[in-house]
Amino acid sequence: MVRQENLKKIIGIPRAISYYNNYTFYYGFFKSLGIEIVLSDKTTTKLINEGSKYVVSDTCLPVKVFVGHVINLLNKGCNTVFVPSIQSTGYKINNCSKIRGLPEIIRNVINRPFKMIEPTLDKTEGFGIKEFCFETAHQLGIRDKKLINSAISSGREMYNRFLEMAKSGIPHGEAVENAVKGNYVLKKMSLVKPLSVVIMAHGYNLFDERISMNILNKLNKMNVKAYTCLDITRTDAINSIHELDEIQYWANELDLTGTAAYFMLNKKIDGIIALSAFGCGPDSLMVDEIQYHANERKIPMLHLNIDEHTGEAGFVTRLEAFTDMLERKKRKQLLQCNKPKNIEIAINKKQIQEPKVLTKVK
Numbered sequence: 001m002v003r004q005e006n007l008k009k010i011i012g013i014p015r016a017i018s019y020y021n022n023y024t025f026y027y028g029f030f031k032s033l034g035i036e037i038v039l040s041d042k043t044t045t046k047l048i049n050e051g052s053k054y055v056v057s058d059t060c061l062p063v064k065v066f067v068g069h070v071i072n073l074l075n076k077g078c079n080t081v082f083v084p085s086i087q088s089t090g091y092k093i094n095n096c097s098k099i100r101g102l103p104e105i106i107r108n109v110i111n112r113p114f115k116m117i118e119p120t121l122d123k124t125e126g127f128g129i130k131e132f133c134f135e136t137a138h139q140l141g142i143r144d145k146k147l148i149n150s151a152i153s154s155g156r157e158m159y160n161r162f163l164e165m166a167k168s169g170i171p172h173g174e175a176v177e178n179a180v181k182g183n184y185v186l187k188k189m190s191l192v193k194p195l196s197v198v199i200m201a202h203g204y205n206l207f208d209e210r211i212s213m214n215i216l217n218k219l220n221k222m223n224v225k226a227y228t229c230l231d232i233t234r235t236d237a238i239n240s241i242h243e244l245d246e247i248q249y250w251a252n253e254l255d256l257t258g259t260a261a262y263f264m265l266n267k268k269i270d271g272i273i274a275l276s277a278f279g280c281g282p283d284s285l286m287v288d289e290i291q292y293h294a295n296e297r298k299i300p301m302l303h304l305n306i307d308e309h310t311g312e313a314g315f316v317t318r319l320e321a322f323t324d325m326l327e328r329k330k331r332k333q334l335l336q337c338n339k340p341k342n343i344e345i346a347i348n349k350k351q352i353q354e355p356k357v358l359t360k361v362k
């Protein structure tokens with residue numbers, strides 16, 4: 001049980017939605033302000049079921065999960081919870097209505113007394129990171145400008161460290177853990193695997209191991225290299241969307257359209273996996289868009305649509321069927337290249353190949 005001796009000194013952060021992209025920033029910021037952070041537990045089936053009780057059934061999974069995490073924090077005795085309203089992340093680059101209205105959803109569905117810290121990020125209207133942080137601090141009763149500015153710098157610094165580690169190949173969860181502990185670890189070399197795919201998904205779906213059914217680990221065990229939004233820069237993602245003659249509209253589009261487009265255009269992948277939440281409007285548009293471009297380039301694509309009832313067995317079967325198909329396709333392509341000696345080396349899934357092997361196959 002959290003000791004809530006002073007409401008201003010403790011803030012609960014739900015391990016959902018913006019947590020997955022921004023936690024290291026929040027951590028550096030709040031710690032520097034002298035606020036203690038309480039995190040909700042990792043997502044479990046019980047937590048999802050708890051969150052689902054509070055909202056109508058066709059609400060998307062990530063929002064049900066978010067509600068479950070707020071309940072988890074309240075059950076821990078945390079009376080101040082951080083629920084930001086992230087409206088737009090660039091000029092006219094919008095979030096979906098559920099993320100924009102997250103504080104309103106929580107207020108309306110959870111009928112329990114607690115304080116919500118609910119700053120707004122709306123770059124279309126001129127409310128950027130600085131305004132967002134000042135509003136957060138003011139809601140916590142902190143008005144010292146110098147302190148707030150220094151907390152923003154600490155948040156940025158921690159976030160940049162996290163990003164560098166994640167981009168070097170350290171798994172998302174480990175990179176977060178290292179960053180908040182003040183460790184700085186870079187992965188020296190990533191092994192080249194026989195097959196590679198790109199996953200287009202929101203960070204809050206992909207990096208939540210329960211929501212994503214730990215897809216990254218599963219692919220790793222299948223000896224498939226999975227690229228994600230953490231493997232490219234923001235500029236790469238934006239440029240790739242433009243190269244497809246598309247316009248970025250949704251805030252999360254860089255993690256989905258941008259990431260898929262980048263790898264598709266750079267021809268580094270054997271397939272695309274779209275992981276989306278049932279009932280998500282923006283996802284269905286982005287997945288259709290990428291499916292169209294993937295069809296044009298004859299790149300196989302698998303769409304995994306998830307909700308709280310998705311069973312692991314069916315999920316794994318679809319993943320295995322897809323990777324088997326990719327393997328057969330690659331084997332056929334290599335045979336057509338008349339390089340039989342290299343085929344077994346490149347395709348044998350039991351082997352992890354060093355980069356030089358794939359160079360030979362080309």
Ligand code: SF4
Pocket residue numbers: 060061062063096097098099202252277279280281282283
């Ligand atoms: S973008 Fe989609 S998955 Fe995310 S909160 Fe909105 S509706 Fe749900």
